[in-house]
Amino acid sequence: xxxxxxxxxxxxxxxxxxxxxxxxxxxxxxxxxxxxxxxxxxxxxxxxxxxxxxxxxxxxxxxxxxxxxxxxxxxxxxxxxxxxxxxxxxxxxxxxxxxxxxxxxxxxxxxxxxxxxxxxxxxxxxxxxxxxxxxxxxxxxxxxxxxxxxxxxxxxxxxxxxxxxxxxxxxxxxxxxxxxxxxxxxxxxxxxxxxxxxxxxxxxxxxxxxxxxxxxxxxxxxxxxxxxxxxxxxxxxxxxxxxxxxxxxxxxxxxxxxxxxxxxxxxx
Numbered sequence: 001x002x003x004x005x006x007x008x009x010x011x012x013x014x015x016x017x018x019x020x021x022x023x024x025x026x027x028x029x030x031x032x033x034x035x036x037x038x039x040x041x042x043x044x045x046x047x048x049x050x051x052x053x054x055x056x057x058x059x060x061x062x063x064x065x066x067x068x069x070x071x072x073x074x075x076x077x078x079x080x081x082x083x084x085x086x087x088x089x090x091x092x093x094x095x096x097x098x099x100x101x102x103x104x105x106x107x108x109x110x111x112x113x114x115x116x117x118x119x120x121x122x123x124x125x126x127x128x129x130x131x132x133x134x135x136x137x138x139x140x141x142x143x144x145x146x147x148x149x150x151x152x153x154x155x156x157x158x159x160x161x162x163x164x165x166x167x168x169x170x171x172x173x174x175x176x177x178x179x180x181x182x183x184x185x186x187x188x189x190x191x192x193x194x195x196x197x198x199x200x201x202x203x204x205x206x207x208x209x210x211x212x213x214x215x216x217x218x219x220x221x222x223x224x225x226x227x228x229x230x231x232x233x234x235x236x237x238x239x240x241x242x243x244x245x246x247x248x249x250x251x252x253x254x255x256x257x258x259x260x261x262x263x264x265x266x267x268x
Contacts, residue, residue, distance in 0.1 A: 057245075062242070079138070093165075131212065137219070165183060199250065204250075
């Protein structure tokens with residue numbers, strides 16, 4: 001048994017190392033000069049520089065894209081929660097003959113190739129005069145966040161005991177009060193995963209942002225990709241600094257959610 005535990009811990013440690021080391025190496029390269037990156041033998045000891053980070057933070061296009069990404073991601077996630085959570089609860093507690101079809105439709109949205117959806121959406125936003133705007137991206141990504149929220153929230157509400165809700169009805173609670181004051185707080189611990197997944201999915205999305213923007217509403221992944229379009233002279237330090245900037249908001253967001261989950265479990 002002890003040998004099995006040691007082997008299991010070694011496998012977990014190796015898996016953790018494989019997941020963390022690329023992030024560590026990217027962060028390290030963000031503070032290197034280009035000559036220290038383009039070498040046959042990787043350098044762990046070098047003269048650090050802030051030029052790459054200063055270049056990224058000094059570009060107005062990067063700061064605008066960072067603002068756009070934050071507004072779009074947060075807005076889409078909130079819309080997904082406001083519309084997706086009641087829909088998921090209704091599917092669980094008030095099923096009808098269309099419920100399974102609706103669940104399959106919600107899941108099928110994730111099956112479609114993004115390019116097959118992006119082209120019609122581009123035509124729609126062009127005709128409405130909303131192409132290359134925050135509004136068009138927020139609405140587009142809200143479709144994604146709503147489908148993800150519904151699909152991940154359904155199992156969470158299924159785990160809520162019906163007896164608890166029936167007791168709330170006996171105490172005089174209406175359907176909306178039962179949802180908001182009973183079912184939602186009980187399921188909130190597992191619903192945090194849906195929030196995190198939706199945020200990271202929207203934050204990292206590239207194709208929709210590429211096809212639905214041209215300048216005003218560019219997101220951070222689009223601007224970061226443009227930094228590599230400099231011919232043979234690839235600025236590896238700048239690229240690593242942009243990846244570091246792109247990775248920080250999701251990591252901070254997940255850290256805040258982890259703290260919320262831990263504090264919630266300690267209270268209960």
